[in-house]
Amino acid sequence: MLQDLSQYILDIAENSLKAQASSVEIEVEEDTRENVLRLRVTDNGVGMDSEQLSMVENPFFTTRTERRVGLGIPFLKQAAETCDGSFEIRSEKGRGTVIEASFRRDCIDCPPLGDIPATVMALMVGWPERSFLFRFRFNDDIFETGTEELLQVLEDRELFASAEVALWISRYIEQGIYNLRTGGNEGFEEDHQP
Amino acid sequence: MKKITSLEDLRRIKEQSKDLTSARSGGKTRIIVGMGTCGIAAGAREVMTVILQELDRRGLKDVAVETTGCIGMCQKEPLVDIIRPGEPRITYGDVGPADVPRIIVEHIVNGNIVEDKVVGQTD
Numbered sequence: 001m002l003q004d005l006s007q008y009i010l011d012i013a014e015n016s017l018k019a020q021a022s023s024v025e026i027e028v029e030e031d032t033r034e035n036v037l038r039l040r041v042t043d044n045g046v047g048m049d050s051e052q053l054s055m056v057e058n059p060f061f062t063t064r065t066e067r068r069v070g071l072g073i074p075f076l077k078q079a080a081e082t083c084d085g086s087f088e089i090r091s092e093k094g095r096g097t098v099i100e101a102s103f104r105r106d107c108i109d110c111p112p113l114g115d116i117p118a119t120v121m122a123l124m125v126g127w128p129e130r131s132f133l134f135r136f137r138f139n140d141d142i143f144e145t146g147t148e149e150l151l152q153v154l155e156d157r158e159l160f161a162s163a164e165v166a167l168w169i170s171r172y173i174e175q176g177i178y179n180l181r182t183g184g185n186e187g188f189e190e191d192h193q194p
Numbered sequence: 195m196k197k198i199t200s201l202e203d204l205r206r207i208k209e210q211s212k213d214l215t216s217a218r219s220g221g222k223t224r225i226i227v228g229m230g231t232c233g234i235a236a237g238a239r240e241v242m243t244v245i246l247q248e249l250d251r252r253g254l255k256d257v258a259v260e261t262t263g264c265i266g267m268c269q270k271e272p273l274v275d276i277i278r279p280g281e282p283r284i285t286y287g288d289v290g291p292a293d294v295p296r297i298i299v300e301h302i303v304n305g306n307i308v309e310d311k312v313v314g315q316t317d
Contacts (some may be wrong), residue, residue, distance in 0.1 A: 126261030
């Protein structure tokens, strides 16, 4: 079982990349009025047919050959359902896959969000040639960033491999989420921990 | 001190680091972190973050950090491979954030393999 939702997001996005997605969209939505937390990972990878799709929630189904169990998706589904939430995978062969999970925010078993900035950073460093879009929605407000926006400044995908750039990305996202939650950009401390 | 992170900072980092573009080309040391489900569950992402922090702190720019999927040694995750140019690929296992500074200083900077964490070697 993974520790928090940011680790599930990383795990699902890694699946997308192994499915040859050139672009992966990650959305996290916190709605304090509806008391819901939603995750959505959308990719344009190879997708799955209905037979594969029906097996993917089974922990003893995996396409990998290195080991014979695939636990990421079954655990996320279980975590969502434990928290009065829902879990859904939609996929189309040749088009891509969408995975959505929702949780009741104040459920005692709801996994913490965890270090979302580190997840996005790890993806951008590990897969510099792919494109990521990250969107965090807090009630009506949105923070969004992604490979394409950062490339307008960096101009060179190889710079994602630079430690200084990677750590900047993590701080930038951390601040973006912090600003959404606090309703402004005042008071963000460099050493703030979410 | 309050500091707002902005795209301007990113532009500054880019301007100051023209030589960074060599980070992924040949002749550089590679660090490869296992980022399969097993690695993630064992703390690979935290290890990767500490690696990046350590490289940044020491100003080691000619090192490329990469990720890979599950290689079937799940029980030894987090796994970190280091390949210095012209040298065998060394696989370290059960790597925690606290091991990272030692591995970077000993192996990447000084060229000495940290024997007690090695779980594999490939030529």
